Amino acid sequence: MNPLVAQIRETARRLLDEGRVDVVLGFEAGPVALRNAPCFVRGAAEVDRLTWDHFCGLNLAVFLNLSSRRIGVFAKGCDSRAIVNLLKERRLVRENVVIVGVPCPGMADRGKVERWVDAAEVESARLKGDKIVVVAGGKTFEAPIEEMLRDACRECAAPTPTYYDLLLDAEPGRPPATVDAALHARNEPLHESLTTDRAERWRRFEAEAAKCLRCYACRNVCPLCYCRECRADQSDPRWIGTSPNPSDNQLYLLMRALHSAGRCVECGGCVEACPVGVDVRHLFKRLEREVRERFGYVSGADPNQKPPLATFDQADPEDFITDV
């Protein structure tokens, strides 16, 4: 078992016994393979439910929004960045949250696994060293876990949280992690929007939007989507139609991408949540790249850095509105 599991359970026990929090939030084995479930633990007797592996991809910050409970959360890098953004947007009382940083090994992408096993029904998945072993349709498949990680994880700038109250250590004595924006750029494959022509980009976007059912799993799983009245739901005025047709779906995806620009922490939770395999993130990652390059801002990296789209700075680049 992953050595972090023991640390997680011990830390949960300690936080509850010391009365620092009323509830601890982590992961437990889920009802389906490849996807663990968020787990709320309220007593030391329950801490053994907590687990940790490559199937803990849900961004737990989604449960923290305006929570009035005192809560301890086991946070991966992306969870921690989401918490930083929620703090900046005043959606959290800092004193109510104990952030326990957990070094993240990268999370499995269920869609990738399902394609790998050629759409057979996945019955079980486990890790064997650095390999993932999946039983699907009665057959056994084995591959390096690296190949089954989310794109977001493969491109992640800081899998180990840089903002936390406590940090669990996968390797004691390792120097503290930092958010390396250059690391992000090195890990991220040259974004397709820079390599393909416009017609091809539109065709790709159209194809993704056409699959959308407008179930809003992507929105509801996102810790940064918390508007009490989402613009997609607002009926007066009706900004976008509610029908799952190509045009309104495209508007929904565009609207979400723009509303998340500079705020998205690129956890890939939206892609994982989508029940029909829309690559929700493909617009978002382009916008986050824009924000990094134009404003030198990595979403959620630094709690003291003001969000670029909510602040005005005389030095902001102005090379796209006028030629002056």
Added chain:
Amino acid sequence: MRRVILAKQKLNDLIRQWVVERTVLAPVKQTTVDFEPVSAANEICSDYRNTRLPLKRLFFQPSEALLRFDFKAAPEQRVTEAPVEARPTVVFGIRPCDARSLVLLDRVFLGQDYRDPYYASRRDATAIVVLGCSRAAPTCFCTSVGGGPADRAGADLFLLDRGDIFVVDVITERGEALMAGLALPEADAETLDRADRAVADVAAAMTVIAGVEQLGPALKAAFDDPRWQEISERCLACAACSFLCPTCHCFDVQDEVLDQKGRRIRNWDSCMFATFTLHASGHNPRTETMQRVRQRVMHKFSYYPENFGVIACVGCGRCIRACPAGNDMRQWLRTLAEACGKESR
């Protein structure tokens, strides 16, 4: 009802015959397995548990225009009903749970007082060929809700896969019409016995959640039980479960108008959405996720059974697979059965 043998290499003859005048939909493997039009047997996926999406979309469309209106038109042409095209269709290879879900949807859309013409015309034009299950998926729980791998509800033809043959139950007149022109041998007693016992074994191997069928009235009494809060704690109130559910049927009606012309559209909706019960006054009786989770569970396991005598869940397990937050309907039912004191084992 007669039970005949169809050699698998003859399936293509059947498909070719059907395709002449009908659209034939069958499970096809692309990135996932889903119903697509086919014109030959070799296009059909032979090794799947269930399709990712249920078939309700064929009859109850995710989005469809009900009416068109144009206030500049002559008075008698101002409002026109959208025409419903219903080409004769055969659905081949639907699982018993999904076929049963159509019977459940029929109670709503083809009711005593009102017959939905959009649903009805497509339903009337469609023959249902069910393929019984050789194996349950990890998330299946049909035997806990009145169904099973050999359930014939909703089937015109019911098939059991026996390796190089199918045993075919010709159940309805429409099923007979599908088999016309093919002289197939009656199945012998031994073949039938082995086929029936094999599928009974599939059912017997499934874990049954105790007490689900008796939950209806007890859930009403447990309306204020704190366990509703417990089970909804990790629900994010999206509609992944509802939209992938074969029996969920809530809808929203929208008017889309430009100048003087427009359409009235019916779209899928979900009781899980925060705005589902938002009134024009601004009042919303179900602002909390717990209230909406409770409503959804009670609709399926209490209100619908009270109205129609059957549970409005077929145990296909798609909600469990789809939920991004790890919610499990089976676990909810166990917890609620415990709350109601119905757990017997």
